[in-house]
Amino acid sequence: MAVITRIELQMIDLIPKVKRVDAIQTFVSQETPFVTVYDSDGGVGTGYSYTIGTGGPSVMALLEHTLAPALIGKDPDRIEGIWRDLLFLTHATAVGAITSLALAAIDTALWDLKCKNAELPLWKAAGGARPRVPLYTTEGGWLHLETKVLVDDAVEMQARGFRGSKIKIGCDHISQDAARLEAVRAAVGDSYEIMTDANQGFTLSEAIRRARVLEDCGVGWFEEPLPADDVQGHVELSRRTSVPIAVGESMYSASQFKDYLQSGAASIVQVDVARIGGITPWLKVAHMAEAFNVMVCPHFLMELHLSLVCAVPNAKWLEYIPQLDSVTAAPMRIEDGQAVPSDAPGLGIEWDADAIAAKSVFSQTITGGA
Incomplete structure (x- = not known):
């Protein structure tokens, strides 16, 4: 059975392509947390979420200090079990935006990994x-x-x-x-x-x-x-x-x-x-x-x-x-x-790793020894 051995965390800040104004706000940026999960069989899955301009550092702090360390050693195929365990691990801050956005970055990474291992598009x-x-x-x-x-x-x-x-x-x-x-x-x-x-x-x-x-x-x-x-x-x-x-x-x-x-x-x-x-x-x-x-x-x-x-x-x-x-x-x-939709295994998004690295405003790696 493969287990999760490492988590890489990143966040980038994307500027909108056009000016976006609605009845209550202006969309000035998209803070985008990324989570990349590695398993012991060499599998890799990447997920993400977003904020509209604020709250990104709080999402990353929750990932870095609480959620990502709890993934080490877990069976990545048990997505439902992991999701519920992480929800209850953060019960004091759930239900709420910060917790949900952090959970989403992990959950989408696990689905990406599962679909790639199964050679199926999401x-x-x-x-x-x-x-x-x-x-x-x-x-x-x-x-x-x-x-x-x-x-x-x-x-x-x-x-x-x-x-x-x-x-x-x-x-x-x-x-x-x-x-x-x-x-x-x-x-x-x-x-x-x-x-x-x-x-x-x-x-x-x-x-x-x-x-x-x-x-x-x-x-x-x-x-x-x-x-x-x-x-x-x-x-x-x-x-x-x-x-x-x-x-x-x-x-x-x-x-x-x-x-x-x-x-x-x-x-x-x-x-x-x-x-x-x-x-x-x-x-x-x-x-x-x-x-x-x-x-x-x-x-x-x-x-x-x-x-x-x-x-x-x-x-x-x-x-x-x-x-x-x-x-x-x-x-x-x-x-x-x-x-x-893409027929490639995974989420169907072909990431440009170099572009993400160039735009990164936060980076951290979590391993079993962290």
Whole structure:
């Protein structure tokens, strides 16, 4: 039986390709923790997670001092057991973002190692439901952009075969959001999907008010209309509008998704593999949503989520926000507006080790003698 003998930790800071502004924040950087796991048979697996500009050093400290040392000597194939052991090892800080992000970096590394040892791509090892998935783009829909820019980007992406665009909402007045959405709809026609995202920026009364505009524009969903911990607010909003309510990027446990699904507070689940704590809990949430006949459309991390949405049957879309091109040897494969997962064993991401090393702002190795 192979055991884990060494863990390498790194963190890089990626600057966004474009300016990204939503209703509550500006995305200024992506701190990206990496975990590389080595086993006694020579196997290697690499995983990662991310923060939007803050918290990365805290994630690395938890990995360095608590989680990575606990992996030494463990059987890397026991992914479920390891995940639960590490969760309870950090019970005083779970459920929470820092713990989940650290767990995700480890869990994705273990899945990468397992898939490589089995000579299977992740999308097949985790289910193999479909060989490709339609894309919608977020990169041209940020809140600070002028209406003409929104329209031009949507038209361009439609011409490239993309099936939809996400437009950030949360302008000072409802009329401004309405004008932006109406201009995009007029340009792309009725068959092109428009998603909207408020980034938790509204009160319940304002969300109900703006949902009427979204209905008139035929949008695909109303994403994060309210603070993520306001389950009952989302229940009330869901009762007041025909627009599907999408939530999930700001949730950190499967139980939080359970509460939303049982309450009828959301009809689209946007579980984020990094923020939920890895592939192991991501798959549980996706299958739980399937049992409720609810669609999964994950948030960000398109290069990793590509394999996961192709693994499960209830995922319709992949969000297009490129961020890893500077540290990978090849971009995500796109054909006629659809993303195609890699058939190479592992996560399906071809890392550029030299580029990662050059961008590293933290590096540490954990061994049995540490």
